[in-house]
Amino acid sequence: MAYTQRIPSLTAHGRRAPGAAVLRVLRRIELECQTRAQAEDVADEIAALLPDPIKSRLGLVELLLNAIEHGNLEIGRELKSRLLREHRLDDEILARYEAEDYRARRVRIVVSVAYPLVEIEIRDEGSGFDWRAALARNDDSNDAPNGRGIAIVSRTCFPGLEYRDPGNVAIVRVAWPR
Amino acid sequence: MIQVADLNDTVTIQISGRFDFRLIKDFQQLLSKSPRTWVVDFTGVDYVDSSALGMLLLLRERVHGDAQRVLLRGLHGQPRDVLVMAKFDRMFKVE
Numbered sequence A: 001m002a003y004t005q006r007i008p009s010l011t012a013h014g015r016r017a018p019g020a021a022v023l024r025v026l027r028r029i030e031l032e033c034q035t036r037a038q039a040e041d042v043a044d045e046i047a048a049l050l051p052d053p054i055k056s057r058l059g060l061v062e063l064l065l066n067a068i069e070h071g072n073l074e075i076g077r078e079l080k081s082r083l084l085r086e087h088r089l090d091d092e093i094l095a096r097y098e099a100e101d102y103r104a105r106r107v108r109i110v111v112s113v114a115y116p117l118v119e120i121e122i123r124d125e126g127s128g129f130d131w132r133a134a135l136a137r138n139d140d141s142n143d144a145p146n147g148r149g150i151a152i153v154s155r156t157c158f159p160g161l162e163y164r165d166p167g168n169v170a171i172v173r174v175a176w177p178r
Numbered sequence B: 001m002i003q004v005a006d007l008n009d010t011v012t013i014q015i016s017g018r019f020d021f022r023l024i025k026d027f028q029q030l031l032s033k034s035p036r037t038w039v040v041d042f043t044g045v046d047y048v049d050s051s052a053l054g055m056l057l058l059l060r061e062r063v064h065g066d067a068q069r070v071l072l073r074g075l076h077g078q079p080r081d082v083l084v085m086a087k088f089d090r091m092f093k094v095e
Helices: A008-013 A016-025 A036-047 A053-072 A077-085 A089-098 A131-136 A149-157 B021-030 B050-062 B077-085
Strands: A028-033 A107-114 A117-123 A162-164 A169-175 B002-007 B010-019 B037-048 B070-073
Touching: A028 A036, A036 A053, A036 A107, A053 A077, A053 A107, A053 A117, A053 A149, A053 A169, A053 B077, A077 A089, A077 B050, A089 B021, A131 A149, A149 B050, A149 B077, B002 B021, B010 B021, B021 B050, B037 B050, B037 B077, B050 B070, B050 B077
Parallel strands: B010 B037, B037 B070
Antiparallel strands: A028 A107, A107 A117, A117 A169, A162 A169, B002 B010
């Protein structure tokens, strides 16, 4: 299914209406997810409120999957490379959803609106990471099969991507054009 | 969704819809093949994520980094923007 079909307000009313109309009366939404499938649902809901739902959906999914895999499930960058090369990533993620150390962990998302500004905060229960290095990293020489999510988000989806120390909270601010 | 054609030492991978983390398992199963040339057809792809980039790099590892042996076909729209941003148009042969 094309992803726009999963955003009902988009397909039902066309581009302009959903965000602008709802956002004038909206102040705050809280969402929570544990799994990657739930992360997609969260991203679809929030992206429908933003000016560019295509780019926003991708950016939100990337940030949410980082929060789940690297934050809550503590799959580090090198471990993820290895799991991908050994074809074990999906199995490892499924196992960690159920594991005692991780199963109670959730990613919490708060969308705060002061139209035309929308702020999205994504908080995981991991121990954070060196986000300054990640934002500054040049991926051109990265040969690993992972580690490009943040570059995609900050270069093509949300130029103002920020983190709060120790790195378990990502913050995105988007402004609707007036 | 992934469709595969294996002909004359060329494996063509045709993907439709989203090329994202949900396809990792299906894609990895294809990596057991060892043709001379791989073609990834993006004609029906309207969305890629960072996992798609990772899968392409796993494919590139299969041919020991030889850019001439992995051809990306039919790139357009969002997938093209993301791949160009990641400079994949220099790491693969793009048709």
